[in-house]
Amino acid sequence: MTNAFTLAVDAMGGDRAPEMVVAGIDQACERHPDATFLLVGDEAKLAPLLAKARRAQTACTIRHTTAMIPNEMRASQAIRQGRGSSMRLAIDAVDAGEAEGVVSAGNTGALMALAKIVLRTLPGIARPAMAAIAPSQRGDVVMLDLGANVECDTRNLVQFAIMGDVFARTVLGLPEPRIGLMNVGSEDIKGDDRVREAANVLRASPLTGHFHGFVEGHDIAAGTVDVVVMDGFTGNVALKTGEGALKLTRDMLKQVFTSSIAARIGYLLARPALVRLREWLDPRRYNGAILLGLNGVVVKSHGGTDAFGFAHAVDVAMDMVTHRFNDLIRAELGRFGADENGTQRSLAG
Amino acid sequence: MTNAFTLAVDAMGGDRAPEMVVAGIDQACERHPDATFLLVGDEAKLAPLLAKARRAQTACTIRHTTAMIPNEMRASQAIRQGRGSSMRLAIDAVDAGEAEGVVSAGNTGALMALAKIVLRTLPGIARPAMAAIAPSQRGDVVMLDLGANVECDTRNLVQFAIMGDVFARTVLGLPEPRIGLMNVGSEDIKGDDRVREAANVLRASPLTGHFHGFVEGHDIAAGTVDVVVMDGFTGNVALKTGEGALKLTRDMLKQVFTSSIAARIGYLLARPALVRLREWLDPRRYNGAILLGLNGVVVKSHGGTDAFGFAHAVDVAMDMVTHRFNDLIRAELGRFGADENGTQRSLAG
Numbered sequence: 001m002t003n004a005f006t007l008a009v010d011a012m013g014g015d016r017a018p019e020m021v022v023a024g025i026d027q028a029c030e031r032h033p034d035a036t037f038l039l040v041g042d043e044a045k046l047a048p049l050l051a052k053a054r055r056a057q058t059a060c061t062i063r064h065t066t067a068m069i070p071n072e073m074r075a076s077q078a079i080r081q082g083r084g085s086s087m088r089l090a091i092d093a094v095d096a097g098e099a100e101g102v103v104s105a106g107n108t109g110a111l112m113a114l115a116k117i118v119l120r121t122l123p124g125i126a127r128p129a130m131a132a133i134a135p136s137q138r139g140d141v142v143m144l145d146l147g148a149n150v151e152c153d154t155r156n157l158v159q160f161a162i163m164g165d166v167f168a169r170t171v172l173g174l175p176e177p178r179i180g181l182m183n184v185g186s187e188d189i190k191g192d193d194r195v196r197e198a199a200n201v202l203r204a205s206p207l208t209g210h211f212h213g214f215v216e217g218h219d220i221a222a223g224t225v226d227v228v229v230m231d232g233f234t235g236n237v238a239l240k241t242g243e244g245a246l247k248l249t250r251d252m253l254k255q256v257f258t259s260s261i262a263a264r265i266g267y268l269l270a271r272p273a274l275v276r277l278r279e280w281l282d283p284r285r286y287n288g289a290i291l292l293g294l295n296g297v298v299v300k301s302h303g304g305t306d307a308f309g310f311a312h313a314v315d316v317a318m319d320m321v322t323h324r325f326n327d328l329i330r331a332e333l334g335r336f337g338a339d340e341n342g343t344q345r346s347l348a349g
Numbered sequence: 350m351t352n353a354f355t356l357a358v359d360a361m362g363g364d365r366a367p368e369m370v371v372a373g374i375d376q377a378c379e380r381h382p383d384a385t386f387l388l389v390g391d392e393a394k395l396a397p398l399l400a401k402a403r404r405a406q407t408a409c410t411i412r413h414t415t416a417m418i419p420n421e422m423r424a425s426q427a428i429r430q431g432r433g434s435s436m437r438l439a440i441d442a443v444d445a446g447e448a449e450g451v452v453s454a455g456n457t458g459a460l461m462a463l464a465k466i467v468l469r470t471l472p473g474i475a476r477p478a479m480a481a482i483a484p485s486q487r488g489d490v491v492m493l494d495l496g497a498n499v500e501c502d503t504r505n506l507v508q509f510a511i512m513g514d515v516f517a518r519t520v521l522g523l524p525e526p527r528i529g530l531m532n533v534g535s536e537d538i539k540g541d542d543r544v545r546e547a548a549n550v551l552r553a554s555p556l557t558g559h560f561h562g563f564v565e566g567h568d569i570a571a572g573t574v575d576v577v578v579m580d581g582f583t584g585n586v587a588l589k590t591g592e593g594a595l596k597l598t599r600d601m602l603k604q605v606f607t608s609s610i611a612a613r614i615g616y617l618l619a620r621p622a623l624v625r626l627r628e629w630l631d632p633r634r635y636n637g638a639i640l641l642g643l644n645g646v647v648v649k650s651h652g653g654t655d656a657f658g659f660a661h662a663v664d665v666a667m668d669m670v671t672h673r674f675n676d677l678i679r680a681e682l683g684r685f686g687a688d689e690n691g692t693q694r695s696l697a698g
């Protein structure tokens with residue numbers, strides 16, 4: 001499959017931008033030789049960086065702007081004052097059809113707000129959802145929503161399940177993904193009305209064959225299902241709590257292996273397998289949260305990532321574009337009976 | 350300090366009850382030589398077990414019943430049909446003043462419902478909260494609510510903060526605990542109205558000096574604060590997600606150290622420090638969730654735990670009783686201006 005697509009990249013977003021962005025694109029170019037990038041940012045800074053990155057130089061076109069959205073800016077301010085910023089121009093390029101998707105390591109709230117306003121939600125989708133992939137005992141797990149919507153109703157949860165299902169089938173390549181709805185217990189009587197009603201809607205929907213039922217927090221790492229659906233508040237807390245617990249053991253293991261000379265030698269002997277484990281759990285490998293449900297592919301890289309992590313976020317965007325994810329979502333929503341005004345009939349909460 | 354207190358114990362709750370319960374009490378007796386236990390359950394099963402457990406035999410009195418509450422029973426059924434069950438009789442003993450607290454490894458929903466109905470909430474507390482201790486980079490962290498209330502309002506969150514503060518001061522012995530409110534970001538504008546309003550109430554309250562502000566999921570394992578306050582849905586998911594992530598690395602490390610002969614030798618060399626790490630993260634050490642805010646101490650042990658874990662749950666109950674936790678909570682609520690009808694003035698959400 002050839003990846004002759006264009007991605008717009010916010011070159012100025014992220015703690016170590018633009019150096020890390022250009023270096024990340026350079027790494028990603030190796031895996032996507034036919035891709036081109038519209039690099040939006042300060043030309044005076046970008047040109048010298050590109051001059052030193054051979055692959056990126058060939059693949060990138062610079063769109064110059066010195067304006068950028070600071071990390072502290074509120075989403076509402078970004079909407080009013082963000083015109084002409086690197087993030088906004090990168091999103092505009094997708095809206096104008098100059099690029100198939102956008103990648104940014106900048107202000108998350110601003111990216112969500114601008115992407116929603118400029119690109120608008122897909123017909124039948126009330127609200128976009130932030131999704132990401134996490135490691136588990138049984139392969140990769142898609143988690144959504146991770147914070148795009150701190151308050152969700154039944155209809156939102158059902159739509160997240162549809163989008164997660166398509167994501168797992170296309171990007172993860174699972175023909176029959178299992179979908180779980182996050183709750184405080186697996187029994188039908190658990191939880192609030194919202195999750196119980198969402199479960200009822202999903203059981204009566206075309207997705208019923210993929211719907212596993214309720215899952216609990218420990219089911220994420222256990223890999224009980226392929227897709228874990230939850231409201232954005234819960235998802236954000238779950239993602240960060242899991243990351244925190246993994247970091248805790250990583251840090252503690254470092255202490256273990258420097259606690260004595262014998263332990264240092266022990267580390268050297270077990271090193272190959274320990275390095276494989278560390279690589280497998282490396283948060284940079286899971287970098288690149290996807291804003292699903294918009295007319296265009298939008299990927300948010302972690303702000304603190306490095307070139308290796310940013311390249312992964314580019315991979316994620318390229319995967320979405322290559323698999324024509326949004327076309328599949330549109331088709332899937334048709335099966336669920338969304339009419340052309342975007343009103344859901346069978347999905348009403 | 351002498352621990353001449355009595356705990357009522359539901360001898361029939363838990364996957365491996367009553368054997369694990371009696372063995373757990375036997376272990377706990379070593380640390381609480383003056384404590385006595387009212388062991389509620391089937392005498393025909395309990396008497397032979399006690400005959401083999403010297404310390405427990407001296408400390409325990411059996412209250413006979415063959416009725417028990419199954420794990421699948423709904424809370425509403427447990428209320429109607431649970432009279433005479435081992436769990437109910439153990440709670441009744443606290444209400445009657447025969448015991449200072451109760452420990453059960455049985456049905457969580459039934460325990461919460463029966464405890465609330467029989468013991469009632471403390472004046473000024475609208476709803477009890479489930480709290481537990483988790484390990485972090487900087488010492489133990491109290492998390493609450495862990496699922497007693499899947500829907501919470503501002504007032505509930507504020508009351509959880511007060512109870513968490515007293516818990517950290519008395520049971521953890523921290524004179525100035527730092528209290529964090531769980532949110533999806535640390536900035537003031539993040540989250541829903543409920544958490545933003547709770548933050549405002551706490552900042553204007555007598556607790557303001559201990560209130561750190563918003564925290565995120567990764568702050569639990571980082572130990573950013575000593576007390577993490579959240580609604581029961583979020584807390585339940587966060588607790589189980591963190592446990593799942595820790596289990597994932599534990600299982601993966603087992604694979605690492607059996608992946609080659611060199612890795613096996615490496616394990617032996619690093620063994621003392623690895624064993625210390627495993628013991629520190631051992632979930633049995635954190636067994637014993639406390640139902641805070643009731644007239645009496647109620648501790649829920651994990652149903653799947655063993656004697657070692659159950660003994661820890663007994664320790665937790667004994668800590669609460671010894672520190673006269675409920676008297677301190679009453680005094681603290683006075684400072685917050687709760688009137689005698691239990692209506693909160695300054696805490697209104």
